[in-house]
Amino acid sequence: MGKIIAIANQKGGVGKTTTAMNLAASLAILEHKTLVIDADPQANTTSGLGHDPKTVETSIYECMVENIPVKDIIIKTEIEHLDLVPSHIDLVGAEVEMINMDNREEKMKEVVAAIKDNYDFIIIDCSPSLGLITINALTAANSVIIPVQCEYFALEGLGKLLNTIKIIQTRLNQELEIEGILLTMYDVRLRLSNQVVDEVKIHFKNMVFETIIPRNVKLSEAPSFGMPAIAFDAEGKGAIAYLNLAGEIAMKNGFQKVTQ
Numbered sequence: 001m002g003k004i005i006a007i008a009n010q011k012g013g014v015g016k017t018t019t020a021m022n023l024a025a026s027l028a029i030l031e032h033k034t035l036v037i038d039a040d041p042q043a044n045t046t047s048g049l050g051h052d053p054k055t056v057e058t059s060i061y062e063c064m065v066e067n068i069p070v071k072d073i074i075i076k077t078e079i080e081h082l083d084l085v086p087s088h089i090d091l092v093g094a095e096v097e098m099i100n101m102d103n104r105e106e107k108m109k110e111v112v113a114a115i116k117d118n119y120d121f122i123i124i125d126c127s128p129s130l131g132l133i134t135i136n137a138l139t140a141a142n143s144v145i146i147p148v149q150c151e152y153f154a155l156e157g158l159g160k161l162l163n164t165i166k167i168i169q170t171r172l173n174q175e176l177e178i179e180g181i182l183l184t185m186y187d188v189r190l191r192l193s194n195q196v197v198d199e200v201k202i203h204f205k206n207m208v209f210e211t212i213i214p215r216n217v218k219l220s221e222a223p224s225f226g227m228p229a230i231a232f233d234a235e236g237k238g239a240i241a242y243l244n245l246a247g248e249i250a251m252k253n254g255f256q257k258v259t260q
Helices: 016-029 044-048 060-065 089-097 104-113 132-140 158-171 191-207 217-225 237-252
Strands: 003-007 034-039 082-085 121-126 143-149 177-184
Touching: 003 016, 003 132, 016 034, 016 044, 016 082, 016 121, 016 143, 016 177, 016 217, 016 237, 034 044, 034 060, 034 104, 034 132, 044 217, 060 089, 060 104, 089 132, 104 132, 121 132, 132 158, 143 158, 143 191, 177 191, 177 237, 217 237
Parallel strands: 003 121, 003 143, 034 082, 034 121, 143 177
Antiparallel strands: none
């Protein structure tokens, strides 16, 4: 049975999609069969893995709203062991269309149930909101990774997200755990970055991943070429950081550690 991990933070610009795309690719590079589900209407994970959202005919939207079997829309990526369930701008309308559905918070859970045994890891990229699609992702997931950027106001809104997770644990998904808090956009030269790291570790202790994602130009450039950092610049600091994160998560979930 695959481990389903949602990447969530309602605060935009924290490296959420960068994390979803690069973590999934790194897990695949470590030979774990991995599926990434793009549950963000912006569809940046879809384009970042080399597929134009404008040409996507069937997406996670149709699976959730029209009950299209997810196995019929899975796309192979250029990276071995990595598959993609694409997104499309139509996903914006899904929340309105789902509003009167029975068990509307569990639509993604129903979608994923059919294929979760086919993968070691399923990574869900959530939209930067706490709307119905994100709630669906958290209801379907076994755990959640929360990216937090090493910048001013880093902890802003985090309490609201943690409260939402607590509500979902109580009402919809008792098994949901916090996989970890991931520090992103770290600049070793900035005192502020180091202060944020210290503050987050004081607040959340062992919930914080050992791996910290640096601010890195190649991480930003790679999606414009339709590829994750590991394929764009395998020796770059950003790619190595996500590879280390993948190893940390794999080991935490009972897979043998892969040494670099």
